[in-house]
Amino acid sequence: MAKKWNMIVDVERCDNCRLCFLAVKDEYVGNDFPGVSAAQPAQGHDWLDIRRSERGTYPIVQARFYPVMCNHCDDPPCLKAARDGAVRKRSDGIVIIDPEKARGQRQIVDACPYDAVFWNEEKQLPQAWPFDAHLLDEGWNRTRAEQACPMGVFRTIKVEDGEMERIRAEEKLETLEPRLGTRPRIYYKNLHLITKCFVGGTVVFYAGDVEECAAGAEVVLEKDGRELGRATTDTFGEFVIDGLEPNSGAYRLQCSAAPGKLSMDFELGPESLYLGVLTLVPEERIKG
């Protein structure tokens, strides 16, 4: 089997520094690479886009970013939508929108479910990130995005599909919107930081009249009587339990520590949830 290009994107490492985004602009704006891409317009195209995701509410908030670009799908909807062979799949896995043949074919833009194809108004041309094919063909072994990234978000690898499948399983990689069946060649690590929810809270207790953070308290999350997650509160009494399905309904949270106990039920909707300040109640008071 032939080796093919793939790229792995680690969501946890991305901090939206935008170097990859700018490097892609640096590469394609003002430059024609015949057979690969026509020059990108100076502004307005995000061939490599970075999307923003926020979870939680003040004070437990997480901000995450994830680069989205042409997925170089093995079953590319754009290829199906194209006429006259305007989109082709190279034997190394790279999908090329032909900068000549694709002229006028706006349906190629509309076909992409990832919004990764852009319409060049001036040239009447659909355009997307061509995996830096011209550079890889010259002997580069990684993309401009990877070369520019200071955070180690990207890994450009050329392996046989079987090997990629092994890596995917081993590193728990996911693709965007797998339900679409497009079979992307861009894989994501830690995608749950975008797609899943967390529940968090602040556990406190009263020492006399004085409110104190409850550090080191065990927090257990249950659903239908089964334990789904567990966390220990930090110095500030805060905890986060991650990896929950959005809209997954009713949960029970229990916490017990030296100063007391608490238990609460809540519903998880589409967004991550900060449960607020939760006060441990001394056992004698519960009994009393």
Added chain:
Amino acid sequence: MNVSVLLWGIPQAMRLAARVYPRYAARLKERNLVAQLRLRDRPVGRWIRLEEGRITSGRGIHENPDITLDFKNKAIAESFLTPPFDLLERIDAAKNFKVVLHGPDELAVWFLRTMSELQLSTWKAGTEMGNGVVRYTSGTNGGPIFVYVKDGKILRTTPIDFDETDAESWSISARGQTLKPARRTTLAAHGMCQKSMVYSKSRLLYPMKRVDFDPHGERNPQNRGKSEFERISWDEALDIVVGEIKRAKAVGPGAIAVDHGSHHQWGNLGHYLSAFNRFWNLIGVTKLMHSPDSWEGWFWGAMHHWGNSLRLGCPEFYGTVEDCLKEAEMIVFWSSDPDATYGYEGSERREWAKKLGIKMVHIDPYLNHTAAHVGGKWIAPRPGTDPALAQAVCHVWIAEGLYDKEFVANRTNGFEEWKAYILGESDGVAKTPEWQEPETGIPARDVRALAREWGSKKTYLGAGSWGCGVGGAGRGPTGMQWARMMTILAAMQGWGRPGVNFGNLQFGAPLDFNFYFPGYGEGSFSGDLAFSANSANNYQRMPHIVTMSTVRQSIPRIWFPEAITEGKAMGYITDVSSVQGQFFPFFYPSPGHARVEMLYKYGSQLFGTMVGGNRWARAYQHESLKFIVNQSVWKEGETPFSDIILPACTVFEKWDIGEWYNVGAGYVHHMYSMNNHRVISLQHKCIEPLGESKSDYEIFLAVAQKLGLGAVYSEGGTTELEWCKRVFESSDLAKHISWRQFLKKGYFVVPPDPGTARAATANRWYYEGRKKDTPEPYPLPSDYVGGYLEGLQTLSGKYEFVAESLKKIDDPDRPPLNRYMATYEDPERNPELAEFPLKLQTAHTRYAYHVMGDAEGSSLNDIREHRIFKDGHYYLVARMNRQDAEARGIGDGDLIRLWNHRASVVCGAQLTERIRPGVVSAYSGSAQYRPVGEPGRSTDLGGCVNMLNPKDSITKKGHGIKPNAVLIQVEKWTGVDTWQPKEIN
């Protein structure tokens, strides 16, 4: 060599060069002239005639030469003409009139350059990459960069990956792990966007004149910022500029004022401290005295507790990366976002810290980029209340005995007074966690938890964006109190103890701090011993001619508008040599000096960076300013507020040289410790200047030539590339790589010190009661009260909880004991401000560098966390909490108007949970200014949010800005502007 032979050799060499190098032959065709070289003391000489590129020459004295190079005697001629040239001899000969040039300055400079081109023609720059691509290097404010060029056009730019011939990287062993940085350079966003900036639509490509400006008739200053410009020739432009310089000089000393942005493009030659200062010292001008506006609280406040005046009040940072990774258990980032502005060299180290299990706490009203990335506890006080939070931390430490009692007893003064204040013994108010809660909005329990953790774990205090100072809350109305509190917290925990220091892993990488390469702060070839750090090392190591302005008049930059419109201003000198240096007031106008009539601007746009920017727009239109020149690369918001525009080129279009983040002695000594490697780059002239733009140096030279100063300014025609070589030779680089190799490869990685020879850890010497052993020459010897290298730069030589130096002045904003004083900008305390319920933070921008990189056409504009595109324009992003937005009917991406009585600015809303309710965050540093109506009196669509900030000083007996906690109101932008300024302050 015999002088006659030397003289004979010159035309011979020129003929040979013309045969071998077509470029040289072409140069010879540029001028027809007769040049005479002669001795003054005897009739010996040789003339050289150039005519349509042909060279003829003869012995003796020509009867009618165009230019004459006159040597006092034979020995001087021989020394002057015999390579390798002795620069000290040459400079001595030139400045003491042993060698004199006669004839038109422009022609003389051209001829001298033609002589030096003999050597330059043989030099080869860059690395051939095949397919007609040449790889050059350059330097940007965001880091060194490879520049791939094909057919005279930049193909691509990338960060630099080191090769096997580059020096090894350092490593640190910490907690069983060996940590080593990646072998490459990283860029900041404003470095990676540079290609788009070179070819941006906002580039100024031709000299231009405002259509309704007539130097001999109606000048129409009231139309600055409104009227169109028309293209004119360089000759016309230079004639007008030179005519105006002469006219203004005749008015009196100081009638010409000059100003530059806080930063310039990277490079030792083109920097304002070099090309700009050298030129203006030859003219004599009124300078705008900048305040330390990225430091303020550190400079005016913190300095008085511990000295560090030559770091603008910030602490040293040597060895802190290693110490932190080995010893620290927690890092408190206080108003500290190192993943913004300065690039990402430190990010890798913070990743290590996270893996090593070092806890992180972030104190900032905004969950900043670093905080969002590395995680940890987020504490979000109301802007400007941080000092109260810090005092409550002190209270817990004192009440529970969680401070370094030995350090406090032996190395500090004034603790008992401080303790009495914190416990409320002196003023009846105990500064408890409960006391601070209504002020800061932070639950008392969080303060107790923080204080206990901090007091019982070895903790690094990352204060300000660099961790060792700068920016952050120090630039706010309570900035001095905050910076002073940062020193107090450090002193109470034993500053310098293993694992206890200042830092957030951004500064203090274990590099070689002794390998000499000049930083831009050393003024390069400026010869400016008064207003740069030239005299510390550079002046000895690179012989060049001293320059000095004879005008003794300055204007405090933040009150430049008042100086123009009211005719007077008063400020304080930013003298960093001693703690007392900042106590000296100065007055405009100075005795015997003239009021300013002409302003020469060197790039930048102050509307985006200075407070109360609407004042500037009005000042630029004032009738007393008879002439304004703007020499700039890009058309930015302020550019049209001028009469003549001179187009400068980017670093990629000229020669320069520089080391990544090397400021040099001056104000951030060894700043390159921010980087994982010291990288020095030759900034190749990668492409020809676009349009008719020229390098700053060539523009100043062109003006100088029309004043007969060209040869003086350029030291006999020295080209930028020759200056690069002189800088190279003045440095330790020349011991490690040949000039020709360096010219070709373009960069050099300085080998780090081996582990055993690394710089000592910051302040450990003081903690342990030893002589100072860190590699900074500060404080100056006369500022030690004990023996040399013993103690701190304070009056007691110790850390002072109660600042003795502040007892010498009576400044109500800076009492010697740093008691808490709430900011005026508080609607609860000052009901007259009730219509402005939101607090605006205008921190340094993340993606641009001040205004650099934000001009129209830059790829940064497309970053939707920076600007959003709507209705045909890119609007600056303002971040606000969802609650605040919903209460005002504002949705994500809506255009919103931020306003108070000083300004009204339209931004694009980004709704977020990352900001404390009641706070709006929008970065200062807009390069764009688009007033809806009358400039300075209407709403701005360009995003100059600093216009909303007050013009009054951070302290009464000083002059500094205090943005970051100003009150505003926000509403959806209707598109109809009814806003009017009110003259409050």
